[in-house]
Amino acid sequence: MKPSIPKGTRDFSPEEMVRRNFILQTIRTVYERYGFRQIETPAMENLSMLEGKYGEEGDKLLFRILNSGEVIDEIKAKKDNIRLSDISEKGLRYDLTVPFARYVVMHRNEITFPFRRYQMQPVWRADRPQKGRYREFYQCDADVIGSDSLLNETELVQIIADVFSKLNIGVSIKINNRKILSGIAEIIGEADKIIDITVAIDKLDKIGIDKVNEELKGKGVSDDAITKMQPLFSVKGTTDDRLNFLDNFLSASETGKKGIEEVRTLLSYLHSMSFKSDLIELDITLARGLNYYTGAIFEVKVSDARSTFTSSVLGGGRYDDLTGIFGLPDVSGVGISFGIDRIYDVMLEMNLFEQMHLNESSTKILLVNFGKKEEQYALTVLQKLRAAGVNSEIYPDAAKMKKQMSYADACKIPYVLLIGDEEMQSGKLTLKNMMSGEQNRLDVEELIKKLH
């Protein structure tokens, strides 16, 4: 039987895990630094919780779990009346947002709001697998729910900046506000076409002005409205310049003005905390899952000269009614979600793992096994190393030196310790740096100091 795994899924090797753990741990540390607290939800949810939450397309992409028991009997009994719901009641988590909403409603009596939660778990989608798109992948979400203070948006932006700074990736944080988008639709006289309008202008970067106008026309947006929109497409300058333009453009829309005010408050909070203003950029065309967001909208793109990636590595925003679908209305929240698979690919391309010594094993040192007598001595050294917190191992057999060295090499263990007759007599052990080839003679205390 030839072993295989389902398409779109992946095994992660020790080398990959060291790097993935570094990314996850970096995000986790920053989330906790900002007072976010972790929850976990089950991989399986009842399908009634998932269906209808991700649109028609999303329902098709749910992984459904076959009921336990006599499914085949059930199928034969129902004959042509058989339906999916007869044989499947549970599905795999499709994202972390809907399970979080479900969690909040189920546990609302135990939760003290505002609830600052983070969650880092895999999700599953029966999407067609392709480069960079998997059927199982991690999401890393943080949300504040039950508070409409813009301080929450501010802290999420700070978190984004902190994480990418720790990962050493240059990024651009794009922000917008759903109320600005609503104001635009209102001002051009097409308030009811807001979804079509924002879907179209969201593509400006990719397809250019002409195609956007074409699409707007195709969706039935009037020529007059399209003409009115044109100045939006050529807005240039700093975020302040853009806000001044919008002040004017949206002066007749209360909603639009509220959106501008929210952006200004967020920026002013950031300014008062000496946030590097060149990291953040107001992008009037940014929409992202518009049906969902009601206030701030966030997106992060890599803007690092060392990277060719242009896709987004984070998304987020404010939603006013996440838990309404589960019977708890009017709970406002705001959240972000890091795309760690893309971040991994970016770091790989930028050679960051090597620079951060994340190409090494989690094991720091291998003690070579020369035979019974030396092993005995080596085991006492090994114990001291481990007691001092050094990740270390001994080769379990007295295999040929060459074999043991290539083991260390293949496992990317950075140091090897040689203890032969001479070392046992002098107490000065031979440490070999596998990278440089350099050798040193050290006693155990010096060794521990060196490896710490």
Place this chain on the structure above:
Amino acid sequence: MKPSIPKGTRDFSPEEMVRRNFILQTIRTVYERYGFRQIETPAMENLSMLEGKYGEEGDKLLFRILNSGEVIDEIKAKKDNIRLSDISEKGLRYDLTVPFARYVVMHRNEITFPFRRYQMQPVWRADRPQKGRYREFYQCDADVIGSDSLLNETELVQIIADVFSKLNIGVSIKINNRKILSGIAEIIGEADKIIDITVAIDKLDKIGIDKVNEELKGKGVSDDAITKMQPLFSVKGTTDDRLNFLDNFLSASETGKKGIEEVRTLLSYLHSMSFKSDLIELDITLARGLNYYTGAIFEVKVSDARSTFTSSVLGGGRYDDLTGIFGLPDVSGVGISFGIDRIYDVMLEMNLFEQMHLNESSTKILLVNFGKKEEQYALTVLQKLRAAGVNSEIYPDAAKMKKQMSYADACKIPYVLLIGDEEMQSGKLTLKNMMSGEQNRLDVEELIKKLH
């Protein structure tokens, strides 16, 4: 719609996550200290990899995933000839051992043996849920594969002792060896009944000698053989006493003698590393999943006066042919698996979480929000705290003091910081310990020192 989760699954709250993370992190740290390296495998495996690996009962407990696409059409087309395999090709991971074997075979050209891998991921079983038994639970496995050195067994025993010592749980590590069990079956003249014999004597603790003899008889073990076995049931004394007894009892079995020698080698390794010998105990009746193990067998039971738990919290052993099922024969391995759900329950009962301050939030301090002016000042303090590595948050609105205090209380945040007019003028901030109620006036530097 009333929100719910599938039976046998659980949500984990922030309080539970702090504790679960502590257990997982303790195990992870020790595994890495001993040179084990992490891998992860997909939640879904092809059913052809899983079926037939866990016995008939196990196959029934697999969670099967419905194929994507037009399953209902498929069912209707196949009519009465429909089989499970027509509508389901993938299943959820049932344990970490079979996916690991599949991993080793698939990646055998990238792996340098011996391969010391650890893996900590959820598994799923469609078992009937009951107290302490879930349909989704974590396993935490470490295995060394591709080496038959008993040094590997030795290190696994050390790992077990280290983990439970760090968790502050008193345990008894029971060991046995499949070759001793084989020797016993051979000596009593019932070599072909080894499975029935070991299944029966494995129950000695629970059902007593008479019932064990009854079961043996029922399985067709001869009276003569049962009589020969009786001395085994009354072996007392130290592990050395037991080994001496076995020397005599198994003197005519080569396999049995090999088993005794393996146990002695393991004990001698442990002795040379000053391992606390009262932690370990040879239990001749210990069998655990016998079909699987070929050498050492491990089990850990809580033996702490503060706990009423008697169930095992760890199992493991050596297997000589794990990867044979996937076409790579003769790869010997040895491994252990911590039962973290049970460990959690034990620690809860023993009040260890409270003693270890794991009843607190991951957030260390809440800054009370008194209004715009004070907020501005508080935000600069907040930034300094976070920059110094203190997990901290500010209440996002100037809500009533009482509300903010009860938020800190409910979230189990151990400190609250009050910054009002007086504090802003003096630079001496008021720190309140939420546990003791004690208040201190500190400047920011003193505060950081105190909270570190």
